[in-house]
Amino acid sequence: MKLLACLLLAACVFECSAYMQNVTVKGVAHWSWEKRLANVKVELWEKDTLDPDDLLATIHTNSEGEFTVFGEQDETHAIAPYLLITHNCNVEKLNCNRIGQYVVPKEKIGATYDMTYVTLDIKVHGEKEKCK
Numbered sequence: 001m002k003l004l005a006c007l008l009l010a011a012c013v014f015e016c017s018a019y020m021q022n023v024t025v026k027g028v029a030h031w032s033w034e035k036r037l038a039n040v041k042v043e044l045w046e047k048d049t050l051d052p053d054d055l056l057a058t059i060h061t062n063s064e065g066e067f068t069v070f071g072e073q074d075e076t077h078a079i080a081p082y083l084l085i086t087h088n089c090n091v092e093k094l095n096c097n098r099i100g101q102y103v104v105p106k107e108k109i110g111a112t113y114d115m116t117y118v119t120l121d122i123k124v125h126g127e128k129e130k131c132k
């Protein structure tokens with residue numbers, strides 16, 4: 001009986017305990033090849049099925065359009081991170097922004113996902129446009 005209780009407890013600790021996971025995403029935001037975009041907002045989010053998604057980190061691209069964002073979170077299941085990049089390339093009105101979503105591949109969790117050049121002209125799946 002004692003042994004069984006111990007086994008159950010051990011299984012639960014293994015199954016139920018959260019563990020720290022991280023991801024680093026880097027890239028260069030650009031528009032029409034020659035134009036690198038400075039000061040573009042890059043947010044790293046983590047998708048949660050039951051709770052609202054968590055914002056892990058927010059940064060802005062530097063004068064060369066480069067960004068490196070790091071985030072970590074304690075979860076019981078594998079984290080599902082994604083980036084939101086807010087920019088105004090090819091918007092119809094000046095006061096509008098496009099918000100593109102870029103999913104981080106599962107195998108990049110615990111490592112660095114190098115997106116190299118992120119071409120913001122290209123519309124991505126599930127993209128939103130927000131106007132002030």
Ligand SMILES: *[C@@H]1O[C@H](CO)[C@@H](O)[C@H](O)[C@H]1NC(C)=O
Nearest residue numbers: 020021022023072109110111
């Ligand atoms: C990120 O996670 C990996 C894999 O679990 C680990 O080896 C690494 O030390 C972590 N990096 C940081 C900065 O926490």
